[in-house]
Amino acid sequence: MxxxxxxxxxxxxxxxxxxxxxxxxxxxxxxxxxxxxxxxxxxxxxxxxxxxxxxxxxxxxxxxxxxxxxLPFTAYPASTNSFYDYTSHSYDEYAVWNVRRATKIYGPDGVTVHATINAGGQVAAPINNGGQSGSSNIDWLLVKYFKQPGGSWTSMYEKTNNAAKHGFAPIGLEYGSMTNTLSVYGTA
Incomplete structure (x- = not known):
């Protein structure tokens, strides 16, 4: 990865x-x-x-x-939150990023789309994973939770009926590479 x-x-x-x-x-x-x-x-x-x-x-x-x-992407999240981690079976600190435009959440296979997060939504990943990304799509951020604008948090584990503990969200390099242009962004 x-x-x-x-x-x-x-x-x-x-x-x-x-x-x-x-x-x-x-x-x-x-x-x-x-x-x-x-x-x-x-x-x-x-x-x-x-x-x-x-x-x-x-x-x-x-x-x-x-x-x-x-510097890892997790150094400048939009915020942080505590979520249950289905891998460690404990509550861990997560980095949370905002979503600027509709962004697909892919499964671990990099093909299956499990959700599309609308602008104003958010995605989250363990803060200690250093902004881990995919192997085939290195500009896709590993995420474990996501939410729609005004919605509640959904885990990939729940979304996939316990089949996948994480998914991937493309950060949007095709739109830009600064926090004012990326699809998934924090405070950097």
Missing amino acids: GYIAINNSGASQTVWNYEMNQSLGKLLPREVYAIGGAHPTQYDVVRVKFRNSSGNAATGYVYMGVQGID
Whole structure:
């Protein structure tokens, strides 16, 4: 699995091609992006999905040796709440994010849609999971709870009749990569 991160380094960071010899763009300060795993041959370099200067979601590689480059998405939720965790069988602290536009909640298979959260809804994930995301869709945030605007919280466990303990919500890199443009956003 990957995780959603925020460039909290205070400076723009270059995103490189696989060979690390051509710039594909920059991660701006406070920009949100997804980390998908280590580069197979380069030390301290990871594969990322980011929004390039053309406004498209793209894949590249970033050097991780800069302090604050990979601050977990859970560092800036919209709020926090305590929910029952069906994995640990206890109440745990969750990060809660707002939903800006209709966002689908996918099952662990990344195909089955279990809900569509309307604008004004929210999603939640354990705060200690560091903004964990999917393996195939690294810009999809792992979520365990969601709610419609004005509704009550629903767990993925309940929604799937105890078949899945989590699902995934695309954060919306196709719309932007800052908190004022992402589909799923906090206070970063």
